[in-house]
Structure formats: structure tokens, C-alpha cells
């Protein structure tokens with residue numbers, strides 16, 4: 001065997017996004033014990049950084065030591081009890097995964113379906129909640145990375161509460177890239193990922209759980225079926241003030257990286273980060289439209305950090321993406337499901353959302369298509 005030296009790429013797909021050099025160098029600092037007082041101090045700061053990024057004061061805010069999918073599973077494992085009715089919105093791949101989680105934890109999923117590429121229909125959700133007064137939870141994806149559509153999390157949470165449901169929100173792609181206000185919008189349980197708009201390495205899932213959701217967890221009649229994801233146990237390690245007890249060995253250096261990314265978010269200001277993603281999206285959109293390339297999603301529902309564009313007629317999807325990768329070291333994403341071969345997903349997430357990347361993407365795409 002020899003050492004692995006990856007090629008230097010520009011990552012403009014659906015994640016992971018470019019990791020900032022400051023984060024990479026933070027991760028190379030010496031490993032210390034995960035119960036070392038110096039590490040515990042860094043954990044407290046990480047929690048505060050996450051509270052700032054999520055705009056929440058929820059005490060139960062912490063990084064799960066595994067990728068975004070584990071944050072998803074943490075929320076469903078703890079909140080869904082056998083027999084619970086859960087209304088779940090499906091408008092892309094990640095809504096489907098939510099449904100899968102609900103049924104695996106013994107819940108009954110009631111599906112609200114919307115076309116891929118569209119936002120979740122508030123009217124349909126409202127009607128479904130009225131038709132299912134025994135539903136306990138509403139689950140939806142804020143930023144559907146599989147299509148590039150954004151849903152109205154604020155309104156969906158409002159109607160959930162009017163109908164006595166708590167909410168589980170997937171913010172893996174939205175955190176840091178789109179307006180997101182956990183406390184103001186009264187989101188009860190939310191999970192995200194480190195590798196999208198936070199520009200950190202893949203493998204960590206920040207979550208935040210509010211009072212209503214904590215109550216549902218503490219009132220469970222049966223234990224959480226996953227030992228690793230049981231928040232009652234994990235909190236013994238991440239809980240503030242309390243004496244830390246061993247639960248699992250934290251991924252020490254990965255958390256240095258997350259900490260550094262949160263330092264960068266606080267330096268920039270979370271609202272400025274949302275604005276930067278929006279402005280760069282508009283610049284990319286202008287360039288793509290000038291080349292005759294159109295967007296999949298309606299203007300009002302478009303995500304700034306994930307641009308789904310329709311592949312022009314007669315263009316070979318795979319050939320273009322491999323030319324971009326091999327000749328320009330540029331990664332963009334393929335379409336998923338019904339959109340495989342029909343759309344490209346161009347990410348402008350976190351550190352990847354910057355001017356020189358837009359220029360690279362537009363010129364590389366133009367030269368490739370011209371050929």
C-alpha cells in the first residue's frame with residue numbers, strides 16, 4: 001500500500017461541499033482525550049455555536065457522531081413510538097427516507113405527496129392534519145437536496161401546532177445556506193449535516209430538540225430501540241454542567257473541524273451567510289440562463305445552495321460530468337430518480353459558494369458544451 005493523495009477538486013455537487021482550509025488544518029491538530037477538560041470546553045463552545053447557527057436556545061443541541069442520516073434517525077428513533085401516526089411530506093428522496101424511518105420505528109406513516117421539484121403543499125398538509133386528528137408528528141424536509149426545492153418551514157410548523165402535532169424538520173442542506181429560525185418558527189426537532197453549507201467534513205449531524213419534543217421523549221412508554229441514538233443516554237455525555245460520562249468515544253478531530261466551521265459562521269454572521277448563498281445563486285443563475293440553461297424549480301421555491309438545472313436536449317449527461325471532473329477537476333451532481341439523466345444539481349454550499357467557483361463552473365460548462 002501507499003499513502004492516499006486525493007486529487008484537488010472543486011466540489012459543486014449536492015455534498016460534500018469544499019471544506020475550508022482552516023477546517024482541514026483544525027482537524028490536523030493533536031488528538032486529546034474526549035474527556036480531557038480542554039476538549040470538554042471545546043464541546044461547550046460547539047454547542048453554543050450550533051445554537052447560534054440554528055437560532056435556538058434549546059439546551060438539547062449537539063452534534064451526533066455520524067452523518068446527516070444518523071441525525072434523521074436520532075429524531076425518528078426518539079420521537080416515534082410504536083403505533084404513533086406521523087404525517088410525512090414526500091417531494092423527493094429525503095422525504096422517502098423519513099417515511100422509511102417512521103415505519104421502521106413502528107409508526108404509521110400518512111403521506112402527503114408533491115411532485116419532485118415542487119415545494120411541500122401547505123394546503124394539502126393542512127387538510128391531511130385535519131383528516132387525521134390523532135396524528136402526533138409532522139415531518140418534512142426544509143431543503144430537498146434531491147430536487148433543489150425549498151419548503152415553507154415556518155408555515156408548516158404553525159399549522160402542525162394548530163393541529164397538536166410536533167414537527168421533525170430535515171435541515172441538512174438548509175443550515176447556513178437558507179433562512180432558518182428554530183425558536184421563532186417553533187421547530188420541535190431538527191437535524192442537519194456538517195458537509196453541506198457548514199463546509200466541514202462529512203460525518204457529523206448537528207441536532208436540536210425543543211421542549212415539546214423533549215416531553216414526548218421523556219413520556220415514552222417503551223425505551224428507544226437504538227442504544228447508540230438514545231438521547232437520554234447521549235445527553236449524559238453532551239449535557240451541560242452535568243458531569244460528563246462515557247457514552248462513546250467522540251470523533252475528536254472531526255469535532256475540531258466542526259468547531260472551526262462554527263467559528264467561521266460566527267465571524268461571518270449567520271444572516272450574512274444566508275445572503276452570500278442567495279447572491280451567489282443569482283450570479284450563477286444569470287450565467288446559466290445566458291447559456292440557455294433553465295432551472296427545474298419555480299423561482300419562488302428555489303434553493304440558493306442547490307441549483308437543479310435541465311440538461312439541454314441532445315447533451316450526454318455522463319460525458320459532460322466526466323469531462324468536468326477529468327479536465328477541470330470540477331464535480332457537479334447528477335439527477336436522482338425520475339430526474340436521472342435529465343437534470344444536473346449544481347451546489348453552491350458553504351465555502352463552495354464563492355465567486356471563483358461560479359466563474360469556473362460557467363466557463364467549464366460552456367467550453368464542454370461547445371465541444
Ligand SMILES: *Cc1c(COP(=O)(O)O)cnc(C)c1O
Nearest residue numbers: 067068069094143145172173193
Ligand atoms: C445529504 C442529506 C441527508 C443525508 O446526510 P448524510 O450526511 O449524507 O447522511 C439528509 N437529508 C438531506 C436533505 C440531505 O441533503
